[in-house]
Amino acid sequence: MTQDTEPSDPGEARIEAPLTADAHVVFIGRLRTPFARPEDCPRQGDIEAGPECRAVLDPVYLPALQGLEPGATLDLLYWLDRSRRDLLTQSRKSDGAPRGTFSLRSPVRPNPIGLSQVRLLRREGDALVLRGLDCVDGTPLLDIKPAKCPNA
Numbered sequence: 001m002t003q004d005t006e007p008s009d010p011g012e013a014r015i016e017a018p019l020t021a022d023a024h025v026v027f028i029g030r031l032r033t034p035f036a037r038p039e040d041c042p043r044q045g046d047i048e049a050g051p052e053c054r055a056v057l058d059p060v061y062l063p064a065l066q067g068l069e070p071g072a073t074l075d076l077l078y079w080l081d082r083s084r085r086d087l088l089t090q091s092r093k094s095d096g097a098p099r100g101t102f103s104l105r106s107p108v109r110p111n112p113i114g115l116s117q118v119r120l121l122r123r124e125g126d127a128l129v130l131r132g133l134d135c136v137d138g139t140p141l142l143d144i145k146p147a148k149c150p151n152a
Contacts, residue, residue, distance in 0.1 A: 011091035011098030015110075027140035028064075029057035029126075031078055033133050038082060038107070045132035047073065047119040053133040055141055057126050064144075065123065072120045073147040074130070079140040080112035114139070117147055 032054040035041045089098045118132035
């Protein structure tokens with residue numbers, strides 16, 4: 001399978017390449033947010049005043065939450081499953097200047113992995129309630145890591 005190489009916006013350059021699988025990832029859960037569409041998402045999440053969101057884990061991974069405490073700052077890695085994967089260059093909305101994809105936080109990238117730093121508010125059963133997400137409701141969750149390792 002190859003991507004269409006005709007740019008749709010000024011400043012875009014696309015890649016034409018087969019989308020092959022080089023790795024295997026497992027979704028450990030889903031992110032529940034109030035954002036129905038990508039355009040509804042904030043540019044960056046707000047760990048202090050953003051809306052309450054949830055990371056709902058598959059029950060098999062619940063023991064892995066042991067040691068997480070309310071108030072902790074966590075890094076959530078997730079799969080931007082609705083994102084295009086073909087842009088090498090793109091333009092910021094703020095200035096329109098073309099830049100390389102790797103110099104931007106855009107969700108459009110070869111491997112659409114998102115990263116949000118969040119504040120853990122509490123645990124409710126199989127869900128972590130947190131603030132700071134900036135992704136679409138239902139986004140697959142890849143991993144959870146403390147932003148700073150305890151006792152480091």
